[in-house]
Amino acid sequence: MQTRSEAGLKDLxxxxxxxxxxxxxxxxxxxxxxHRPQRDARLTxxxxxxxxxxxxxxxxxxxxxxxxxxxxxxKVSKSWGGNFKFEMGILWKKAVRDxxxxxxxxxxxxxxxxxxESSNVLKRIKDSEKDVMIIIGSQKxxxxxxxxxxxxxxxxxxxxxxxxxxxxxxxxDRFLNGKELAAEFENSKIRIIPQKNGKKIEET
Ligand code: SAM
Numbered sequence: 001m002q003t004r005s006e007a008g009l010k011d012l013x014x015x016x017x018x019x020x021x022x023x024x025x026x027x028x029x030x031x032x033x034x035h036r037p038q039r040d041a042r043l044t045x046x047x048x049x050x051x052x053x054x055x056x057x058x059x060x061x062x063x064x065x066x067x068x069x070x071x072x073x074x075k076v077s078k079s080w081g082g083n084f085k086f087e088m089g090i091l092w093k094k095a096v097r098d099x100x101x102x103x104x105x106x107x108x109x110x111x112x113x114x115x116x117e118s119s120n121v122l123k124r125i126k127d128s129e130k131d132v133m134i135i136i137g138s139q140k141x142x143x144x145x146x147x148x149x150x151x152x153x154x155x156x157x158x159x160x161x162x163x164x165x166x167x168x169x170x171x172x173d174r175f176l177n178g179k180e181l182a183a184e185f186e187n188s189k190i191r192i193i194p195q196k197n198g199k200k201i202e203e204t
Pocket of ligand 1: 161167
């Protein structure tokens with residue numbers, strides 16, 4: 001585990017090339033800020049796996065590296081397929097800047113934002129037709145996350161405090177209209193054949 005200085009940063013341009021999951025789709029990246037290796041290891045893994053399962057194509061663990069989580073997520077992707085990319089150690093400011101330079105917008109999930117149900121914020125995000133970077137926190141996030149220079153939209157999944165994993169899942173499900181739940185992941189080595197009772201898997 002180590003933090004990175006700006007000098008060692010990769011540009012997101014290379015990372016993003018080829019990661020769109022189909023023509024005319026808004027590409028989705030998830031940036032996880034504030035990961036505390038001892039305390040958040042399990043939750044950050046869950047957030048990354050939820051991002052993958054629910055339609056994001058890139059996960060960025062910003063400002064810090066955690067090799068164990070990267071390995072866990074990449075192991076799942078190798079077995080269960082898809083083109084999910086896991087990046088870490090990129091400073092959040094640089095990740096946001098690169099994303100915006102490439103024409104993407106940033107959506108910060110926060111209990112203080114515009115309510116996803118009672119406002120038209122989701123429609124405005126969809127209507128933008130731009131690639132979306134979703135920022136989720138863990139501990140209290142820097143105030144800059146709320147500013148328009150960082151976040152084009154501050155979105156609340158209800159205005160009660162709960163969890164980054166829950167808010168990410170609900171946002172992605174609404175953003176993709178539930179279609180992600182029936183998605184096939186290409187090049188999978190293992191696949192579940194849904195059953196009314198019992199468990200059935202197919203391995204190749
Ligand atoms: N205590 C922190 C604070 O005051 O900012 C928030 C901690 S919360 C467990 C961690 C993350 O979950 C937040 O940064 C936010 O991304 C997400 N989150 C929690 N409740 C949310 C809500 N109602 N809507 C959207 N995101 C939420």
